[in-house]
Amino acid sequence: MKTGLDPIYKAIASVRLPGAKRWLLVGIALALVASYFSGQFNRYYLGVWMDCGINIILAVSLNLINGHTGQFSLGHAGFMSVGGYTAAKLSLVYSPSVPPEWHPVLLCAGLLLGGLASAVAGFLVGVPSLRLRGDYLAIVTLGFGEIIRVIFQNTEAVGAASGLSGIPKYTTLGWTFGVAAITIYVVAALVNSTYGRGFLAVSDDEVAASSMGINPTRYKVTAFVLGAFFAGIAGALYAHHKQTLTPTQFDFMKSIDIVVMVILGGMGRTGGVILAAIILTWMPEMLRGFADYRMIMYALLIIALMMLRPQGLFALNFKRKGGGAA
Amino acid sequence: MLEVLNLAVSYGSIKALHGITLQVPEKAIVTLIGANGAGKSTTLRAISGLVKSSHGSVKYDGQEINGMPAHKIVARGLCHVPEGRMVFANLTVEENLRMGAYLRRDAAGIREDLDYCFHVFPRLRERLSQLAGTLSGGEQQMLAIGRAVMSKPRCLMLDEPSLGIAPILVRNIFKQIVAINQERGITVLLVEQNANLALKISSFGYVLETGRVILENTAEALRDDPQVQAAYLGH
Numbered sequence: 001m002k003t004g005l006d007p008i009y010k011a012i013a014s015v016r017l018p019g020a021k022r023w024l025l026v027g028i029a030l031a032l033v034a035s036y037f038s039g040q041f042n043r044y045y046l047g048v049w050m051d052c053g054i055n056i057i058l059a060v061s062l063n064l065i066n067g068h069t070g071q072f073s074l075g076h077a078g079f080m081s082v083g084g085y086t087a088a089k090l091s092l093v094y095s096p097s098v099p100p101e102w103h104p105v106l107l108c109a110g111l112l113l114g115g116l117a118s119a120v121a122g123f124l125v126g127v128p129s130l131r132l133r134g135d136y137l138a139i140v141t142l143g144f145g146e147i148i149r150v151i152f153q154n155t156e157a158v159g160a161a162s163g164l165s166g167i168p169k170y171t172t173l174g175w176t177f178g179v180a181a182i183t184i185y186v187v188a189a190l191v192n193s194t195y196g197r198g199f200l201a202v203s204d205d206e207v208a209a210s211s212m213g214i215n216p217t218r219y220k221v222t223a224f225v226l227g228a229f230f231a232g233i234a235g236a237l238y239a240h241h242k243q244t245l246t247p248t249q250f251d252f253m254k255s256i257d258i259v260v261m262v263i264l265g266g267m268g269r270t271g272g273v274i275l276a277a278i279i280l281t282w283m284p285e286m287l288r289g290f291a292d293y294r295m296i297m298y299a300l301l302i303i304a305l306m307m308l309r310p311q312g313l314f315a316l317n318f319k320r321k322g323g324g325a326a
Numbered sequence: 327m328l329e330v331l332n333l334a335v336s337y338g339s340i341k342a343l344h345g346i347t348l349q350v351p352e353k354a355i356v357t358l359i360g361a362n363g364a365g366k367s368t369t370l371r372a373i374s375g376l377v378k379s380s381h382g383s384v385k386y387d388g389q390e391i392n393g394m395p396a397h398k399i400v401a402r403g404l405c406h407v408p409e410g411r412m413v414f415a416n417l418t419v420e421e422n423l424r425m426g427a428y429l430r431r432d433a434a435g436i437r438e439d440l441d442y443c444f445h446v447f448p449r450l451r452e453r454l455s456q457l458a459g460t461l462s463g464g465e466q467q468m469l470a471i472g473r474a475v476m477s478k479p480r481c482l483m484l485d486e487p488s489l490g491i492a493p494i495l496v497r498n499i500f501k502q503i504v505a506i507n508q509e510r511g512i513t514v515l516l517v518e519q520n521a522n523l524a525l526k527i528s529s530f531g532y533v534l535e536t537g538r539v540i541l542e543n544t545a546e547a548l549r550d551d552p553q554v555q556a557a558y559l560g561h
Contacts (some may be wrong), residue, residue, distance in 0.1 A: 041530035078412075195425070201414050201425055207376060208470075212477060213400035215431040 021189075027181025035174025046173060050241050052281045053176025054234050057183045059261040059277040060270060061230035064187050066259065067268035069223040072138040075125065076231050077254035078145030081247070082121045083114030083232025085187025087159050088167045088239040090114075094170045107170040111179070111236045118216040118223045118232025121148070128225035130217060145255055163246030164239075171241040179237060183230050188270055190226075199223060203268075263304060268313020276313060327352040327513050328373070328404070328481055333382035333392075335365075335372050339452040344370045344537045345382060350481070351530075355507050355514040357545065359363050359521040359558055360534035365396040367409050369534070370483045373515075374406035375399045386481070401429055405479035408469045409486045409517075415459030421451055421471055422458050426476030435478070442510075443472040448504045464495030471499070475506060481513040482506070488520045496520070501525055533558070 007012060031053075038046055058076060065073045087110030098106050129140040153161050190196040202211040202219045209216055239245050261280050265273030283301065287294045327348040327496060335343040343365045348355045358366045373384050375396035378461045383394040391399050400406075414422050427436045444451040447468040453461060458469055467487055474482055484503065488496040502559060504527050507514050518524035519547050523546045525531055533541035540552065 079342065114457045194428075197417065197421060197425055198428065200417055204414040204416050205412045207408055209351060209425075210376065210396040211400060211406045211408055211412075212425055212473065213397045214425075216396070 024185035031074040031177030055277040057234040075141035076146040079228040080235035081250035083118040084235030084239040086117040087114035087236030096173040099275040114236035117231040119229040122228025126195040189277040200306035334491040357524040357528040363535040364534040403480040413458040417455040426473035
């Protein structure tokens, strides 16, 4: 069976081997290929696919908090807005003075800075509020999200109620899906590591976890900080995709949208959450034909889905089978 | 090895423990018996740091551990198997056992203790890749004890290991507790409602009533005590 194709098979086999890393490589490669051809896509479809990529980042990072660690955060839109505003402000200030070939670097800096700012916010919210559980934590994070929005709404430096506009369009399909692939990889690799089993243990039973020597508070804060970091990056990509930011884009409903993606995908199931993010991004677009009734249809579909599959649509987690309960 | 002095715990305005004093010598099995609400579980939870005590002292290996957070106490080799088993339902049996070794870094030792767990509870090996939530009550208890053994404790606190388990499995589990105590030299502090069985395997016992120690003696003497027989042994 010696053929000239052997090296290619070997290359494919070697890409197949290392689990999560393979998905990372495949994801980034696909993102780059798609990005290369994106000039030929319909601009509308291109925009929706970029929304999909951003929503995947948001849903997968919220899944680390709500799914894997079993906390209930309703503040993801707040974290997203911190990253979005930080990166947008950075680009607005520096893009005129930076030569065009350096713009990707500027975006990169915006993503990192936005992510970090958001992570700091995650830490500040996380530490005091993680003594709370369930509904109480949900209410605190909800309040936090609203506070952030009101702060932006009243800060002249970021345009107050009219927001920021004229943000340069740096985000491409490659950026969104590339970052989405990295997010999925980081979350999956973390949760499947020995250290990361602690997240699942904390979500399963906090008392048992601490009697095994796990520090539940540290895990919860880590989940919050990391989740907020990626939400901030998603916000930065969002800012450079929509080109305008207003505080109302990050209201309570945005947080709910992301929570719905996580619940519909199945808490803690990365594969399902990704698919749910894509479907829930496309669904309202497909329903445009229903004009005024669009959002009613959307809501009805979600109700129907939840009634038919309360455990989440897609039990697609590659490893865990038969764990439908809880 | 474990010295508890005047330990008191309150839940809000309700006093659950009114100053408990007890001692657990190294490599012994010591039992706390008592009716529901006597404060047995609270005593264990206060020792392991899961609830805060209002005053008193807990000395482990001569060092004060009262007031330390639970995860730091585990790191010192004092492991608590909480009541109601509390296995990680969404992790497999193997992942649960490995979770027990969370604080350990010696791969060879972990491997060896894993084999030891399977030697003590062969059922766990058969269920290795099954989710812990799908195990029977008895199997979950075995898993909870096995997981505790994986943390390489020097002292093990077991809270009601017989709770809601078929009698035939209970006898087996108690046999294995003795085996773990003897083969591994692990000190055991046992809380049990099944006083009969508990006093058979232990050397010393304390009887708790409404948050106080009302009686303490060797297990043998307690078994012959008419007061204990009438109240807890059903003679």
